Amino acid sequence: MLLSQALHLTSMLLASASFIGLTLGAGLPEWLAAVTGATLIAVLLRNMGMKPVDRLTTQMPVSAVGWNLIVLGGFVGFWIDLLWVSGDLLPAGLHFLMILMVIKLFNLRLRRDYLHLYAISLVAMLASGSLTTDLWFFPIFSIYLLAGVWTLLLFQLTKTSEVSGDVWMSAHIRHTSHEENHRVSPRLFWIANGLALGAFLITVVIFFTIPRVNAGIYQKGFGENLRMSGFSDKVNLGAIGSIKRDPSIVMRVELPRSPLHDARPLYIRGVSFDQYDGKVWTNQLSYRRSLIEESPGTFTFRGKRAVSRSQLGEAMHQKILLEPLDTPVLFAAPFIESVTGLFPSLFFDATGAVYLPFPSSSRIEYTVVSRATVLVPADLGSEPGPYPEWVVRQYLQLPLQSDRITALAGEVTQKHYRPYEKATAIQTYLTSQYRYSLDAPLAEQHQPLEEFLFERKTGYCEHYATAMVIMLRTVGVPARLVTGFMATEWNEYGHYYVVRQQDAHAWVEVYLPHSGWIRMDPTPTEDNPPAGGPVWKVLGLIVDNIKLQWNRLFVQYSAADQLAVVRELKAEGMSVRNKALDSMTLLFGAFLTVLSGIVPHNVSQVRIGVLGELLGVAVIGLAVLFWLRRSRPWVARSLWEKGRGHELVIAQYYRRMRTYLTGQGFSNSTAIAPLELVEITHARWREAYTAVASITEVYCRTRFGHLPLTPEDLKHTEDQLRHLLELRKPQA
């Protein structure tokens, strides 16, 4: 392929990569995306020699002035777009950018036009990077990098070939040379790809090492936040049902210090509700106070609250990557003790829910330490004990309801005395007697709870949890409804839980006098098997893991990560140094023993470290000196010394030729000069003359003229020798 053709092709690829990136990120209007895409395809086809397209594009009745007018029109359109259509600078600017790209694609005549196209594509990539953080950006970026390297390389080479020409070269040689120069040779192909690979690797290194001067707390996102239900101060019964069919990923949860997945679902708590009016749950304790920032980025609860919790269950560490949501609730396993992340501040309410100052518009990553309550044996004893006053006041509220619920609750718990037993009985009753179904339009019912308990007997988590809370309160056991997520999808490739919208869940927290709030879940398991075959599921898990790594390594990479890497390296360095010192001590033990007899003990101990460091420096220095001595980079090498290899090869061929000619009756005398031998051959064996002359010519040129041999020369000589060896001299 000609260099100019290749340049055109890679330029198109460059423009296409940026266009696709912008289209995926910005959601360009369909008409604009279609026009730009069609233009790219048309220009590409024209370059590939499609006659009709070429005719169509070259016969466009638009002059240079016409194109300028179109640019002006596009500029006017940009203002109209800015003021009346989009009403925002960024979309209007992007639309104008695409129009400019289309115009430039039709006007790729001068080298300057190509430069303009590259500038437009770079701005488009920049805009794409500002509009998205999705995984697809990475392949687009990689293609852009590859195309960019090729394009810049070809742009430079075509510039050279336009002005070059070996002066004084004969016409034939010059023609051949230029033919080669204008084509993409295999050597150039591999060099370009090698450069692209090198650039990619260096890009990654620079990306991770470049100091993050201002790593934003929240990146400005342009995508829409996921719409959530059930995580505000007021929730209608059945509100969670609307999101139970949505497979969008809400968060990913790693459990760094826990053993690998044990198949148990992970409950991720959001908010809890204490008041129910028959249709709507509300949180009356929603007054928020700020968490204490114990150390930079680490927030804890105040005072005794944290201390009392620390005496309970085991601590659970979680690393959570939360997608942008339309709620400020910070999710974590119950109950949160501390949160670490890049937050300006955090808040909590009396129910233990933790909140951001405002909903995040981009992904956030944070680490949480939680500690679940455990059932204390005292609550299983004969004397359960009294409830605190604030619990009785807040968590025994009941709505106006029919007596049927009271009767049912009494009936279910009549054989049980202790609160925990009553709770267990109600949980068992609901789990066994009712069926899980998302097809339950109970939100529109006048009395949804009664409808669920006595009529339909099907529902989903909210109905079960509400029923259990109300029934418990009816029999005098304090309880509250909690909304959050129940994570069951374990990604074994990335070792984390994938939490989706459809994992939204509601459950119950029961207050026991000694244990405190205990989690109970009355919702039976879902009958419906998960959609999709096993292959797709595995693929989905792998892709999701890649997404997570992309997000963690590239999108969320911050100055804190850089510091962590530096600390890790420092620690590793110290470890290596200590090991080296230990080895040194072992090696020089005898010497030290002698030394300790001469100098004070503490002096010898201190000096060993210095000695080791000096020795290390000396070893490295010696290695450098050895390398310099070996490679002698300062020595200007003789120009033609590398030609020795060729000389040896061609001398070997020449010797074989002479030996063969001797065998055919020619004299082997060293007095016969090479060219003399050629003459003798010409006189005595005409058939062999061409081969002998050819081999001798190359031999003389290399051996005495010190001219370098090309691979073609060597091959030609080989062929001639082979041809000669096949000949037999006729007997005289």
Add this chain to the structure above:
Amino acid sequence: MPFQLPTFAHRVIRYRSTRITSEGLQFLIFVLAIGIAAINTGNNLFYLLLAMMLSLILVSGIAAEYCLRRLGVRRHLPDLLFVNTPVTTSLVVKNRKSRLTSFSLTLSDVRDNQFLSPNMELHSIPPGASRVLSYQLTPTRRGKLLLNGVRISTEFPFGLFTKRAFYPIEDTLVVCPELQPVNDRLLRGLFAAGYEQAVHRRGHGSDLYNLRLYQAGDDSRSIHWPTTARTSQLTIRETEAEEQRRAIICVPTSVPMSHDASFERAVSLAASLVQHLTRHSYSIQLRLGSERSSFGQGEAHGLDLLRMLGLCERITPTAQSEMKQDQWADAHSELGGGGTAVVIQAWSDSVGETELPWIRIDGALIPGGAHVA
């Protein structure tokens, strides 16, 4: 010496330089803009694009360095150059790398950090291969011409920067004065003076002087066999003494600075005369101020004299030097009437103000003898 690190560093630092191209400038402006955007927003994808552009700069530097490394350059020049006479200079470039091709090379010969030749472009040199480039070198002044080396530059791979490497190949050449056809009047004057002073006599030489009968003691190698055969008498061939073809060319070098151009013309005229007389087998001695060559004949001697003329320098006249201005008498006495003394004077109080040198052949002023029209 085990190693010479300072020399190595000196090579690296002195012989490499980098300049930015116009495309590179635009590229750097984009890098700056994206860098500011990345710092301002903290957007990691901006940092990724920034890293990509920085990596392209880095790759550019590394690839250009590899492109310029391990090239061998050799220059081919004639031994003697003449002012305003173009000569073909060849540069042979060899890529001594074992694997990597060198792309987009631009070569130029360098003298005193100034480009002596036009830029010569080379698209590529495969590993182990060599290319020959030639250009016309036309010296403009006589004297020593010092060629420092060859500067090789490349914009490979991305055209963002021009990286230059300097390969020191020092060549010192002597540029002789310009040779021009000798004026007819001068030639006539020269030969007229020669005939007036010619005293035909026997001696060693090649031209025939006389034929006479053999006498005892004559060298048998001098017998002229055709005449001997024709007359049946041993006849001896006598040759004309060659001393009569001797010439001394004097060029006084004590010339004021105001007559520098005239001095250069005088030197050029002397060179033209040397060349002319050498062709006519004269035995020539050249006197440049106080410097004297030996008498000699032939091409090699002629070239030596031309080299002398190429290197001679004008000196500012002093009272002592002015006393020696009239060199004809001295030369004439040395020739003893057996040769021609030519004095080419760029300046003299007696001659007066003139732009052209004056020529005295055997003391006689040749009017209009200056060869420069």
